Amino acid sequence: MVAKGTLQKAVEQNLLQPEQVEPLYSFLKQQSGPRFDLTHVLYYFGGLIAIGALTLFMTLGWEEFGGAGILIISCVYAMLGLFITTTFQQAGRDIPAGICAAFVIAITPLAVYGFQQTMGWWPDDSVYQEFHRHIKFLWIYMELATLLVGAIMIWRYRYPFMLMPVAVTLLYLSMDIAELFLGEDYGWRERGWITMWFGLAMTLFAFLVDIRSRKTLDYSFWLYLFGVMAFWGGMSSQHSDSEFSKFIYLCINLLLAVSGVVIARRVFVVFGALGVAGYLGHLANEVFENSWLFPIALTVIGLAIIWLGVVWQKNEAKISLHLRQKVPGVVRELLDKRNV
Numbered sequence: 001m002v003a004k005g006t007l008q009k010a011v012e013q014n015l016l017q018p019e020q021v022e023p024l025y026s027f028l029k030q031q032s033g034p035r036f037d038l039t040h041v042l043y044y045f046g047g048l049i050a051i052g053a054l055t056l057f058m059t060l061g062w063e064e065f066g067g068a069g070i071l072i073i074s075c076v077y078a079m080l081g082l083f084i085t086t087t088f089q090q091a092g093r094d095i096p097a098g099i100c101a102a103f104v105i106a107i108t109p110l111a112v113y114g115f116q117q118t119m120g121w122w123p124d125d126s127v128y129q130e131f132h133r134h135i136k137f138l139w140i141y142m143e144l145a146t147l148l149v150g151a152i153m154i155w156r157y158r159y160p161f162m163l164m165p166v167a168v169t170l171l172y173l174s175m176d177i178a179e180l181f182l183g184e185d186y187g188w189r190e191r192g193w194i195t196m197w198f199g200l201a202m203t204l205f206a207f208l209v210d211i212r213s214r215k216t217l218d219y220s221f222w223l224y225l226f227g228v229m230a231f232w233g234g235m236s237s238q239h240s241d242s243e244f245s246k247f248i249y250l251c252i253n254l255l256l257a258v259s260g261v262v263i264a265r266r267v268f269v270v271f272g273a274l275g276v277a278g279y280l281g282h283l284a285n286e287v288f289e290n291s292w293l294f295p296i297a298l299t300v301i302g303l304a305i306i307w308l309g310v311v312w313q314k315n316e317a318k319i320s321l322h323l324r325q326k327v328p329g330v331v332r333e334l335l336d337k338r339n340v
Contacts, residue, residue: 040095047099051106051165056132058110063127067117070128074111078104085157098159106165108149109142116141132172137180143173160219167202167226174198174230192237199230210263214334225267232256232271236278243287250279263334 007025010016016024054077062070081104088097113128123138131139150166178194206223213219232253240246253275260268280298288294312319 043095054107067114070114098161101157102162105150108146112142112145135175137176139176143169160217163222167222171226192234195230196234199227202227211330228267
């Protein structure tokens with residue numbers, strides 16, 4: 001988003017005519033999407049509280065209603081959420097509409113839980129409160145139903161925030177499927193591997209979604225966030241005494257950071273930077289614990305990276321043009337949209 005003051009400076013330098021400022025500023029404001037101001041903070045804050053009330057912060061008191069009571073209350077909440085979503089949509093208020101639509105998706109596991117309890121299909125004494133805290137294969141029906149409802153809701157309303165509960169559900173599903181096939185006794189190493197590969201698959205899926213939606217809204221943000229989080233978390237949870245393996249870990253994190261710069265996704269850069277920092281901490285605390293040269297070498301590396309940034313800034317246009325000629329047309333369009 002370009003500030004209006006910047007356009008005024010362009011007028012002073014005869015780059016724009018004074019009468020062009022207002023229409024150009026209005027156009028840029030529309031293209032940049034909604035601003036993150038107090039109104040939007042209130043939207044998301046209230047929406048997350050409502051979603052959390054029936055997910056993360058659900059209490060055991062609801063068990064007193066029984067399966068049928070939970071199912072009925074969930075359906076009432078869902079219908080209310082659909083009504084509010086449609087009302088906001090007709091009023092052109094896309095952000096609260098998307099949040100309310102995400103609320104409907106997030107309440108689906110509770111409704112399925114109530115339905116299973118009512119039908120007598122619940123296999124043990126587990127309660128819904130454990131859904132967001134423990135890994136169990138019996139949650140799979142709740143997760144599959146949530147994905148189905150999510151797909152229908154996204155097809156109907158097409159708001160990017162609706163991908164948030166879908167991405168969380170996909171992450172839960174990967175861990176619960178692992179228990180279904182590996183049993184309850186598989187260790188953290190196996191959990192890490194499964195989470196890592198699932199995160200990689202979700203990240204690649206997010207990239208495909210990013211390409212498909214390159215001319216519309218950003219539907220891939222939440223998929224990228226939870227995909228990279230799962231991949232990086234699973235990879236970082238692995239343990240190896242091999243320095244070569246740790247160096248490969250460093251290289252993967254560097255690749256993450258570079259990929260984030262290329263496709264303009266900060267989540268890649270953040271987690272890549274965390275991984276690099278972790279590797280440098282390992283070198284400082286274990287490999288070069290008593291070396292007085294290591295801090296000096298690290299300082300030189302840091303200054304070299306700054307110099308590399310200067311070189312990149314001077315040659316960015318030329319390098320970017322060369323790279324764009326090597327990628328497929330759809331990827332080139334995506335990079336153009338991201339202003340890379």
